[in-house]
Amino acid sequence: MAFDSLSDKLQNIFKNLRGRGRLTEADVKAALKEVKLALLEADVNFKVVKQFIKAVEERAIGLDVMQSLTPGQMVIKIVNEEMVTLMGSETTEIALKPGNEITVILMAGLQGAGKTTTTAKLAGKFKTKGKKPLLVACDIYRPAAIEQLQINGDKQGVPVFSMGTNIKPVDIAKASIEHAKSNNYNVVILDTAGRLHVDEDMMAELQEIKEAVHVDQTIFVVDSMTGQDAVNVASTFNEKISIDGVILTKLDGDTRGGAALSIRAVTGKPILYVGMGEKLTDLEQFYPERMASRILGMGDILSLIEKAESQMDADKAIEMEKRLKKAEFDFTDYLEYMSQIKNMGGMGSIMSMLPGLGMGNQMKNVAIPDNADDSLKRTEAIILSMSFKERSKPELLNPSRKNRIARGAGVDISEVNKVVKQFEQMKKMMKQMPGMMSGGKKGKFKLPF
Known part of the structure; x- marks a missing residue:
C-alpha cells in the first residue's frame, strides 16, 4: 500500500523520541536527519524536503518544546502540522457553477495515468451530488479510448458524447457544449488525449480547446507511482496550459508517496482527489490532515x-x-x-x-x-x-x-x-x-x- 515504507520508518523514528523523558537539541536534529533520509527515499522533491526539515527544526528546537513534559510528542505534533501545511492545509473542492449553469472541466494528463477511468469516476461523484454530468470523448488517437469511456460511462449511468475519430477534438468539444445546453446537462467533462510524454502537439491541442471553449476547471491527472517525475510533468502542464488542480491515481499501489508530498509545494496547485483502486467508486476526496495522519501511522478513522x-x-x-x-x-x-x-x-x-x-x-x-x-x-x-x-x-x-x-x-x-x-x-x-x-x-x- 501507498506510504507503507515511509510510514514504517517515521514510526520507528518517533518511537525513539516518545521514549525520551527530555530532549536535547542534538536529539531533535538527529531525529530530523533520519526523517530527511526517509522523505528522500520516499522520492519527495529534495527542495521540498529541505524546506520541510528547516520549518520543523525551527519550531521543534523552540523553548516551549524543549521544556515540555512530553517533548517527543510535541515534535511529532509539529511534524504532523508541517506535513499538513506541505500538502495544502485545506481540502479543495472542484468549483462548480450554481444551479443549471454549465461547468466545463478539461481533464489532461499523460497516457497510462488512468485519466479516462478517472474522468468516469469523477462524473460519478458529481452525479451523487445531484448534478447532471456529460462525458465527452475528445481522445481520438488512442485505440479503444472512446469505447473505454462509453463502457465506464454506462457503469456510472452517465451519458457519453462522441463524434468518432475523424473529427478534430476542438470541434468535438464545441459541439458537446451545444449538446449540453440542449439537453440540460450542467457539468461537461472533456476527456482529452494523452501522450507517452509531453510534446508540443499535445499542448497545442489543449490550448486550442481552451481558446475555443470556456473551460472553468483544468484538472491534471497523474500517476503517483512516477514519484518526482509526476511533479515535474505537473509543473510543465501548469506552465503551458495553467491547471487548477491535480488528481493522483494509483495511490493504493506500491508508491513511495513522493508525489503526494511534493506536488502542492512545487506547483502551488491543490490535490483534489486520489485514486485508491480500480473500481469506479475508488476515488477519494483529498484531505491533507487525514493523509498526514495515515503517513505518520496515526490512522484515518474519518x-x-x-x-x-x-x-x-x-x-x-x-x-x-x-x-x-x-x-x-x-x-x-x-x-x-x-x-x-x-x-x-x-x-x-x-x-x-x-x-x-x-x-x-x-x-x-x-x-x-x-x-x-x-x-x-x-x-x-x-x-x-x-x-x-x-x-x-x-x-x-x-x-x-x-x-x-x-x-x-x-x-x-x-x-x-x-x-x-x-x-x-x-x-x-x-x-x-x-x-x-x-x-x-x-x-x-x-x-x-
Missing part, C-alpha cells in the same frame, strides 16, 4: 467511517449486530460480513486507515487478504457446502463433517479448518467490541471492527 457509511448496507449491519448480541452470529452472517468488507476495498484498504497500534494488529490474524476474490469464493464454497444446520451451529463441525464439506467445496480439509478458525477469531473479537457495527441508526456507522 475516511474509514465515511467509506463504511457509503459502501456497507446499514440495515444488514444493524441486524448482524443484533444477532451477535444474541449469540446468533453464524457462518451465513460471517460470509455476508466479509462481502461487505470486500465492498469497502478489502482489508488492505481498511488496515491502511487504522492507527498503527491496537485493534489493527489483531485484525491481521482474521483478515481476508487484499484482492481476495479467490479467497472469498473459496470461503463461500466452503460455507455453502455446509448444511443449514451446520451453518447455524458451528459447534457441530466435527472432523467427519469437515471432510464432507471439504470434498463438496473441492478443497483440502486444512482450508475448512482455516475458515472455521477465522470465524471463531472474528466472532470472539467482535463480542469484545460492543456497538461496533452500527450507531443504531440507518446510515450511521461506527467502525466495523
